[in-house]
Amino acid sequence: MFACSADVQPRPSEEIAQLKDELVELRRDFHKHPELAFEEFRTAKVVAEYLTDLGLEPKTGIAITGVTADIVGGLPGPTLLLRADMDALPIHEQTGLPFASLVEGKMHACGHDGHTAILLGTAKKLVEHRDKLRGTVRVLFQPAEEGPGGAAPMIEEGVLEGVDAALGLHLWLHLPTGHLNFCAGPMLAASDEFEVSITGVGTHAASPQMGIDPVTVACHCVTSAQTLCTRSVDPKEPFVFSVTTFNAGTASNVIPHRADFGGTLRTYSEEVRVDFKKRFTKLCAGIAHAHGARADVIWREGYPALVNDAKIASLCEEACNDFFHMLSPERRPDPRSLGGEDMSFYLQKVPGCFLFLGAYNEEAQACFNHHHPKFTIDEDALPMGVELFLRCVEKLGQELSPK
Ligand SMILES: [Zn+2]
Ligand SMILES: [Zn+2]
Known part of the structure; x- marks a missing residue:
């Protein structure tokens, strides 16, 4: 070792x-x-x-x-x-x-x-x-x-x-x-935390057309963020973006009103740090908007690199x-x-x-x-x-x- x-x-x-x-x-x-x-x-x-x-x-x-x-x-x-x-x-x-x-x-x-x-x-x-x-x-x-x-x-x-x-x-x-x-x-890396709330419209699970499902929107945000990692940042830049919490819903027959997820961004470069945060916030807003939902993104700054x-x-x-x-x-x-x-x-x-x-x-x-x-x-x-x-x-x- x-x-x-x-x-x-x-x-x-x-x-x-x-x-x-x-x-x-x-x-x-x-x-x-x-x-x-x-x-x-x-x-x-x-x-x-x-x-x-x-x-x-x-x-x-x-x-x-x-x-x-x-x-x-x-x-x-x-x-x-x-x-x-x-x-x-x-x-x-x-x-x-x-x-x-x-x-x-x-x-x-x-x-x-x-x-x-x-x-x-x-x-x-x-x-x-x-x-x-x-x-x-x-x-x-x-x-x-x-x-x-x-x-x-x-x-x-x-x-x-x-x-x-x-x-x-x-x-x-x-x-x-x-x-x-x-x-x-x-x-050592800059360590920032984020929280995202996707607000849709809750409804009966058997009639999704009557509401706006925040769970699927949140899932799109999570997977698209991984694409953001590989397609928007110089591959020579070491960094990590991890979604570590995901919470939504209370019952199998209810599409909830809201879905929340959060995690951490770790970066060495201040440029990547600032740019990724902007892009991720815009991405969540865009995906939510496309599905008729709303995304609220909160970033909490941790220590710099x-x-x-x-x-x-x-x-x-x-x-x-x-x-x-x-x-x-x-x-x-x-x-x-x-x-x-x-x-x-x-x-x-x-x-x-x-x-x-x-x-x-x-x-x-x-x-x-x-x-x-x-x-x-x-x-x-x-x-x-x-x-x-x-x-x-x-x-x-x-x-x-x-x-
Ligand atoms: Zn320690
Ligand atoms: Zn220590």
């Missing part, structure tokens, strides 16, 4: 390796106390206290539970943003681990507990080596990545002011521990390729996914890069997919996350410094 899974693990420097116990302790504490979107009060408190103990002056309450702190280096340089997400999911944990969730129906099943721990450990090391740090690093802990999204409201409150570049990582169960993967350009900046991605590559297992870009497994991530909002405003850090290890029980009730991460990946951030900060500090 994996390109070089038999490789020896990369070893973080002695100093970072010594941080592992603390990172594990932090991660397990967050893991035991999962909090959902915009309720991350305990997590934010632990984060703010940790940062204060480091001698920093954290700003709290940004977009309800978000926290930031600036680490000002001893040398001139850029301002870099490092981002972690803090929220958990409404899933009942089934790992049976000794540090499993203490909260019924809530669980860290995506690895955000690890992200928070990694960024705290990174802040600690940056503070310790502040005299050698070029520029400023703003560490940012955000709420609600799993939805409805904490990045956009934090940006509205000014967290990107003065920021030259932004970095984030995701512990990734599609990669073994010690592996790193990412690409320049779009890596996550696009890594080519220059920053290549600097991250240079910073990391002698440490992590990374195949050359042309041999690397395609890291792209049609999943969504609200790190994309920061990367719409400033150049930056989002990186997938391997955390899959069967021996550590870390072999279930994200959002599975048995999901957990390989904790060996935690110090590697710190190593990753520190390497990238050093490289970007050198390369983005005013010459």
Whole structure:
């Protein structure tokens, strides 16, 4: 399954390796106390206290539970943003681990507990080596990545002011521990949702001529949308359009008045995103009109596509390729996914890069997919996350410094 899974693990420097116990302790504490979107009060408190103990002056309450702190280096340089997400999911944990969730129906099943721990450990090391740090690093802990999204409201409150570049990582169960993967350009998709209501005229099932059947109209809309996918979008553009709900009727002898369906559109290209939505809305209206019915289409915008900046991605590559297992870009497994991530909002405003850090290890029980009730991460990946951030900060500090 994996390109070089038999490789020896990369070893973080002695100093970072010594941080592992603390990172594990932090991660397990967050893991035991999962909090959902915009309720991350305990997590934010632990984060703010940790940062204060480091001698920093954290700003709290940004977009309800978000926290930031600036680490000002001893040398001139850029301002870099490092981002972690803090929220958990409404899933009942089934790992049976000794540090499993203490909260019924809530669980860290995506690895955000690890992200928070990694960024705290990174802040600690940056503070310790502040005299050698070029520029400023703003560490940012955000709420609600799993939805409805904490990045956009934090940006509205000014967290990107003065920021030259932004970095984030995701512990990734599609990669073994010690592996790193990412690409320049779009890596995660824009995820929008739609709902369609077809209104016809209800009637007795035995006399359809007396009404307008919304079920057949809705079926035409669903199948024609698949034709729209193959005939109206450049076949070189990866995207997916899925109808995932379809509801109509209450009895076998009644043609209902209304039929509803809905689903999701996932796109990398903003052009495809905008164009497909327009075409689909027009298609449903046209089909409904042709049959004497009416179509009401509602689109709900999700996160935009996550696009890594080519220059920053290549600097991250240079910073990391002698440490992590990374195949050359042309041999690397395609890291792209049609999943969504609200790190994309920061990367719409400033150049930056989002990186997938391997955390899959069967021996550590870390072999279930994200959002599975048995999901957990390989904790060996935690110090590697710190190593990753520190390497990238050093490289970007050198390369983005005013010459
Ligand atoms: Zn997730
Ligand atoms: Zn996640």
